[in-house]
Amino acid sequence: MNAPASTVMPASQEAPAVVEAADLSLTFQTNDGPVHALADVDLAIGKGEFVSFIGPSGCGKTTFLRVIADLEQPTAGSISVNGMSPSEARQSRAYGYVFQAAALYPWRTIERNVALPLEIMGLSKTEQRERVARTLELVNLTGFEKKFPWQLSGGMQQRASIARALAFDADLLLMDEPFGALDEIVRDHLNEQLLELWARTEKTICFVTHSIPEAVYLSTKIVVMSPRPGRVTDVIESTLPRERPLDIRESSEFLKIAHRVREGLRAGHSYDD
């Protein structure tokens, strides 16, 4: 894991890689014996890509995201984020992380929640105000600055948490099933807004999801994973255009990619559970 980043061969040559993993493995030691959360994962994520990780529970997709974020330590293999180790990348605030739940602090207003990372980084008050206003505008929450999280709907809370992850302008956005707890209609709406946001900010996004339509609709690259041990079974480069209206989901192209994702999931699934 301490191998220099230059020894890792980038998989896609056209764009500089933001995340590169080679032979990455992570084994949790539990009371029931070792659990192989990740086994020999090789993956490169280029700048500006929208990568979805899809697979059944326990396939290691969230663990992989947490390794990128330096929230878990790999047990073997190497990984680099922006050419640095994950720990260095975290120290230099290279990424914003959106969790499954909004995890907003209930004693802070929306505005002050979004300002939280900026406070920790020690930005000036005026800079904080300016950035908070800009990111809240980006997620369509202007006018809700003074509300407390518990006064907003679940979808609005999750948008505020995305704003918080965007506030300090990291180039990489890691999203761990951010819309998993929301209903279908809100989810569609937020997916559309997320694509719009991605187009405007040109960030690299890693997005963990359970939903095939969500993965196909959002991504330029879909990583299909399978459990026990968690590994990558298929990497699908999307042929859909970057401009995606919601009704693209009825096109034959969309359905073809969705079919391939489903096949990949089925192939990787061991039917013993």
Place this chain on the structure above:
Amino acid sequence: MMHLRPSWQALLAILAAVAALIMLPAAGGAAAMSGSGFALSAIALLLAGALVTSLRLRPMVSAVALFVAAHGTAWMLITGIAGGEGTAGAAYFLMLIAAWLLAWQLVTVLSGMRPASTFSNYGIRLIVPALFGIWILILWEAIVRGAGVPFILLPPPSAIGARLVNSIPILAADVNQTIFKAVLAGYVMGCGAGFAAAVLADRFLFLRRGLLPIGNMVSALPIIGIAPIMVMWFGFDWQSKAAVVVVMTFFPMLVNTVAGLAASGSMERDLMRTYASSYWQTLLKLRLPAAAPFIFNALKINSTLALIGAIVAEFFGTPVVGMGFRISTEVGRMNVDMVWAEIAVAALAGSVFYGAIALAERAVTFWHPSIRGG
């Protein structure tokens, strides 16, 4: 013709009033001279009140009628028995029961009211518990005087009140000595030390492993045992009482703060980690705010513990002032009314102390589901 639909309280009150009429006179002795007068008008007032409420008029009218009838009767009974203490007959107690039933009905009517304005809503929320408290005093006064309970066992509230008013300078000096010196100083030091120890125990594992069990043992120390020792260490004045309070308040604060610091969710802590936040930043911006409900719990528990500790500690040597000193000496001199006056002052001070902390809690932890309501 209007229908009478009496509640069961009103019905029983009417029965009790009629029975009282049959069993007159209400009291013997000197009170019997003017006795029939107060008893008859009291019965008339009771019946009128019960009938008005049975007409099912608007709740406001009902409430006013019940208020006048219940408290007018109580007033007549208490003034009427003067001079005839201990001679009250069945009629007296039947009238008292009838008046109490009407007061019960009054509280029921008030609790059922749904006023539109928040102001009157707030008023009702204050009036109902106030009526409960007032009726405890009324029943206490009327029963003690009617049945002639010896003064030494239980003085009537009026005598306690009179003693309280007459002894304000003494009581003020006692409050100053016990509360403003011993309790406040001990409380601030004990809670502050408990909090600081909790933060350190959170930072350093060896403290958490070592200090918490010791703290547990300290909390189990009997206050009766440590108070004389503190007097030997810190002298007779308030400092030794403050030391007892420190020992009593330290541990609840320590345990609650340690639990509170562990209360923030793992997701919230991971979030701080993704910002590369330092230990102290995470403590100030996440873990202490999340611990606030626990810390306020400790502050509330300690507010009553501190008062008890300081008063009891004064039983073991003190200058000739202080609430605990006063209680122990006045009991010895059979001045029970002074003891009760001191108890009333302690209860009042304790409630004010607790209430102030509860208000601060509402202001600080407004975001917690238990306060914002859901």
